[in-house]
Every structure is written in structure tokens, then in C-alpha cells.
Amino acid sequence: MSEDVRKIGGKPAHVYTCQEVAATVEDFLDQECTTEVRAMLEEHVDACPECFERLGVERELRLLIKQSCSPKSTPRELREKVIAKLQMIHIEGCTP
């Protein structure tokens, strides 16, 4: 009857909230989460532009840090820009 209950692999899927996505995004990017968690997170991100953008910014930030090896050599303006963007998303997006 309830067709709006989404299922993954026959089991009822827990749909992540924005807060849960925010808490899991680091593990996701580090690939330290389980396949189940990945699937749930990806499903939420597919449907939630705010979290999609957050994930993109997190990934971008990580790439920047990785590329520059040490925080000292990261262009300060660029770092601040990315961090400011992250904070903006945090404030604007994901209202309960």
C-alpha cells in the first residue's frame, strides 16, 4: 500500500536527514563508511541540493588540502573562500 516507503535490497531504507549527512560526509569522503551508509548518503544527496553542494564543497576543500600538502602552502584567500562557502551553506541550507 505505502508506495512512498523506499526500499534498498528489500529492506526498508532509513532516509538520512541533512544532519546525518553532515555527520557522515567525512567518513564518506574518506571511504570509511559501509556500503549501506554510502548508498543512503548518496540517495539523500541525489534528492537534496543543499547536501549535494555541501558534499561538493567538502570534496573541493579536501582536494585543496591534499594538493597543497601543508596548510602553510595553501593560498590563504582560497582557503578562506572555501570555508566561507561552507559556512554559508550551513546557515542557508538544511532547515528542519
Ligand SMILES: [Zn+2]
Ligand atoms: Zn540534505
